[in-house]
Amino acid sequence: MKITDIKIFLVDCYRTNWVFVRMDTDEGIQGVGEGTLEYKEYALEGAVRHLRQYLIGKNPLEIEKHWHDIYRDAYWRGGPVLMSALSAVEMAMWDILGKVLRVPVYQLLGGKIRDQVKIYVNGWFAGAKEPEEFAEKAKDMVKWGVRAMKWDPFGKAYMNISNSELDRALRCVDAVRQAVGKGVDLLIEGHGRFDVPTSIRIAKELEQFKPMFFEEPVPPDNLDALSEVRRKSPVAIAAGERLYGRRSFKELLEKGAADYIQPDVSHAGGIWECRKIAAMSEAYYIPFAPHNPSGPIANAATLQLAACTPNFEILEIMVSDVMWRQDVTNEHLAFQDGCIRIPEKPGLGIELREEACMEHPYIPHDLRHYSGQLTNIRPPQTVRYFLEK
Structure with a gap:
């Protein structure tokens, strides 16, 4: 061949x-x-x-x-x-x-050890501005069956954050926690925004809400800084979406810089490289919680890893997407009780529809993290693309 x-x-x-x-x-x-x-x-x-x-x-x-x-x-x-x-x-x-x-690819990597994987949703907060709006959207997620959700409540802050900005962020987290109760995991996104003392300060404030983790508190290009935050943080730290290959993760693990590692299968080197990274982290008893907010094929590949990786903890997924996500592939995801089932088809279990792809050509988009437009993550019309129960 x-x-x-x-x-x-x-x-x-x-x-x-x-x-x-x-x-x-x-x-x-x-x-x-x-x-x-x-x-x-x-x-x-x-x-x-x-x-x-x-x-x-x-x-x-x-x-x-x-x-x-x-x-x-x-x-x-x-x-x-x-x-x-x-x-x-x-x-x-x-x-x-x-x-x-x-x-399925998972069979080639040692075979399946689970039939389904717990998810946390991203993008659920689209359009929300005020804490009350986040709370209402969070309630809708819980009614639908979601058991974990992630978001960045820090507006357009960079490196440091004012008392008023931090108070607003904490009110948002509090509103969501009150809305969903103690049984739902909250994951707080940092997007690599802050310097070391600000990250530590925020982590201490977040402790009262019992988050599953505080993700990427400092920029990704200094693992010593991340290690210092983790050493002083009372909450778990997650990182790794902007690291590439096993050598970068070797350094992260050796420095004790994170409690959860988050390689992205579409960036870190692919399926086998992520499996190697997961095996390295398993030796440190560090859970594998990959970054996965991208498209249907990356998600299909990550599900193959979820099937066969012992220390796979939780899967990130966008709760909704553009209307044409259902057109560009034959993606079919079965969701129930906060989990997605592992597909059983050969290979990645997904096929590309070329004509539909060409109907939605490239359009330039800009980063929204520091512009105050962070929650404008979805268009006015979206679709939940994993509705099977």
């Missing part, structure tokens, strides 16, 4: 653009992958084109060899662009291998 082509699709999804790849073979079996890289989609597209030059004519079943050779020969190793491109094509190769052997 040989790879004959790799096609790239940039698909607008309001918050950013999904970046999908389809890998073709001379035996007619196709694989799909995703490397969605928020706000750097053209750079990612170019990187995939570079990898295409290497991969055409190669056997897609030799996944470890190709990953090794691409990483070795990149010269400029690591970073979000190369690693996201490598993630996308690696996913597609696993998809092909699963289809050849007619088994």
Whole structure:
């Protein structure tokens, strides 16, 4: 079997653009992958084109060899662009291998240890501004069956936060906690906003609300700073969505910088690299809670990891999405009692619909984190795409 082509699709999804790849073979079996890289989609597209030059004519079943050779020969190793491109094509190769052997990818990684995985929802707060609005939206999630939810209550703060801004953020967290009760997990997002003393101050204030974790309190490029926050924080710290490859996570683990690790399968190096990262963290008794707010193919790949990874703790997922998410793939997710069932189809269990992708071409979008527009994460019309019970 040989790879004959790799096609790239940039698909607008309001918050950013999904970046999908389809890998073709001379035996007619196709694989799909995703490397969605928020706000750097053209750079990612170019990187995939570079990898295409290497991969055409190669056997897609030799996944470890190709990953090794691409990483070795990149010269400029690591970073979000190369690693996201490598993630996308690696996913597609696993998809092909699963289809050849007619088994889900998880079966190739040691077999399933769970039938379903607990989720926490992101994006549930879309459009909310005041604490009372967050509370009402949180109640709706609980009625629907959600048992964990994440959001960033810190407005447009950066590095430090005023007393009035912090008070507003804490009132928001309090309102949500009062609305959902003690039985629902709250996860507080930091988006790498704060300096060390501000992060510690916030963590101490959050303790009263018993969050599951405080995510990415400091920027991702100094693990010593993160380690200092974790050392003084009374609440668990999560991080890793902007780290790439096992070597970065080795440093994070050795420094004791996080209580939960959050590699993203579409950025960190793909399925097998994330499985290796999870195994490393398992040796430290650190739970694996991957970053996963992207598109349907990245979600499908993360579900394969959820099936077979012993220390997989919880899955992030967007609670709703653009109306055309249901059109661009055949994604079908079964949700019940706060969990999503693991799919059983061969490969990643998902197929790309090329014509639908092309109906929603690339549109540039800007980062909203420091503009006060953070909750404008979804368009006026959205769809909950996992409604099966």
